[in-house]
Amino acid sequence: MTEPTQPTMYDLEIQRKLDAIALAEKLGNVSEAARLSGCSRETLYKNRRLLKEKGPLALKRTLNPDHHHKNRTPKEREETVIAFSLENPHLGQVQIAAQLRKKYGIEISQSTVRCIWLRHKLNTVALRVERAKSSLATA
Numbered sequence: 001m002t003e004p005t006q007p008t009m010y011d012l013e014i015q016r017k018l019d020a021i022a023l024a025e026k027l028g029n030v031s032e033a034a035r036l037s038g039c040s041r042e043t044l045y046k047n048r049r050l051l052k053e054k055g056p057l058a059l060k061r062t063l064n065p066d067h068h069h070k071n072r073t074p075k076e077r078e079e080t081v082i083a084f085s086l087e088n089p090h091l092g093q094v095q096i097a098a099q100l101r102k103k104y105g106i107e108i109s110q111s112t113v114r115c116i117w118l119r120h121k122l123n124t125v126a127l128r129v130e131r132a133k134s135s136l137a138t139a
Helices: 009-027 030-037 041-054 075-087 093-104 110-119 125-138
Strands: none
Touching (some): 009 030, 009 041, 030 041, 075 093, 075 125, 093 110
């Protein structure tokens, strides 16, 4: 005899989507089903289409961590900011932005430097110094 297992978050999410689709079928009204289940009609239509085309596992949320939004700073520029920050870990975001503008002609705001640091977990001097030391040790 096997032990019953706890449903995972993904299982619960898939079940919630299936329940919303079933409610729409039962009521015969997608708008009402969407309102009652707390999602949009477009979401219900999309989930129903996915269910018909690919089955229930297609309703599982997929994450794409490497997705690079079109308005985000280009990867090459981010790498330059990170490299320069690790060469000069003691400089703040204002100084980094000014130095990149002066040395490389890169126009970047101090808040963009900060966002890049946050994304790469380099937002404090201690974190930048630690990463710089670890990158020197591996080189």
